[in-house]
Amino acid sequence: MEIKIFDNYNDLCVAVADEIIGLVRKKHDAILGLATGSTPVGVYRELVKDFQAGFTSYKNVTTFNLDEYVGLGSNWEKSYRSYMDNNLFNHIDINPDCIFIPNGYNANPDLECEAYEKKINRHQIDLQLLGIGSNGHIGFNEPGTAFDSVTHLVRLDKKTRSDNSRFFNSLDEVPLLAITMGIKNILKSKKIILMASGTGKQNAVFRMIQGPVDNSCPASFLREHSDTWVYLDKDAAGKLE
Numbered sequence: 001m002e003i004k005i006f007d008n009y010n011d012l013c014v015a016v017a018d019e020i021i022g023l024v025r026k027k028h029d030a031i032l033g034l035a036t037g038s039t040p041v042g043v044y045r046e047l048v049k050d051f052q053a054g055f056t057s058y059k060n061v062t063t064f065n066l067d068e069y070v071g072l073g074s075n076w077e078k079s080y081r082s083y084m085d086n087n088l089f090n091h092i093d094i095n096p097d098c099i100f101i102p103n104g105y106n107a108n109p110d111l112e113c114e115a116y117e118k119k120i121n122r123h124q125i126d127l128q129l130l131g132i133g134s135n136g137h138i139g140f141n142e143p144g145t146a147f148d149s150v151t152h153l154v155r156l157d158k159k160t161r162s163d164n165s166r167f168f169n170s171l172d173e174v175p176l177l178a179i180t181m182g183i184k185n186i187l188k189s190k191k192i193i194l195m196a197s198g199t200g201k202q203n204a205v206f207r208m209i210q211g212p213v214d215n216s217c218p219a220s221f222l223r224e225h226s227d228t229w230v231y232l233d234k235d236a237a238g239k240l241e
């Protein structure tokens with residue numbers, strides 16, 4: 001696991017975006033694994049800026065997102081699909097047929113997991129982007145998730161629901177369930193970049209890097225992958241020795 005520490009969130013986002021842009025320019029049909037949440041917003045902003053300046057095309061790129069809420073009801077605008085459209089896909093030339101995100105509106109989420117798993121397994125992700133939850137989750141692989149887990153339906157951790165309630169009108173509105181790629185899917189990616197920003201991530205970052213490798217901190221499993229990069233700002237790195 002390689003670690004890079006940046007002065008601030010902006011520098012962190014520019015560096016991660018440069019990695020993605022570099023890959024897509026070299027490999028026009030790259031397969032990207034994408035993440036949602038607050039952390040990658042600045043990365044997507046950089047990708048859009050670069051695209052609008054005419055530098056990089058996503059015409060032949062395929063994307064797989066990590067996860068999606070189940071049970072949003074009328075709150076479609078809080079879905080990760082909607083987040084991705086607003087922050088990235090609506091602003092670049094990606095082929096909509098090459099965008100894959102679990103469908104949280106499938107009436108049978110277990111079947112949706114099976115279908116998503118089949119789609120992922122037809123590809124190998126070149127670069128998987130990850131955030132980290134304050135409880136150490138990656139995707140929605142909450143503490144306790146098995147190392148060999150594949151795409152599955154998950155009951156969201158209390159901490160995750162409370163962390164994500166900032167995107168909703170109230171805690172009650174935050175879905176109880178989600179679909180997520182498993183740890184095994186994530187670890188099959190050729191290269192992984194996990195990014196974290198802010199003091200709220202210090203504990204999780206410390207446990208990922210310096211704690212035991214076990215499912216109490218699912219991000220610690222990334223230490224079993226040979227090409228994982230951790231991009232941090234100074235605040236997120238604050239507890240590392």
Ligand code: PGA
Nearest residue numbers: 037038039040131132133
């Ligand atoms: P955040 O979420 O970027 O909104 O902090 C990260 C995560 O839960 O993986």
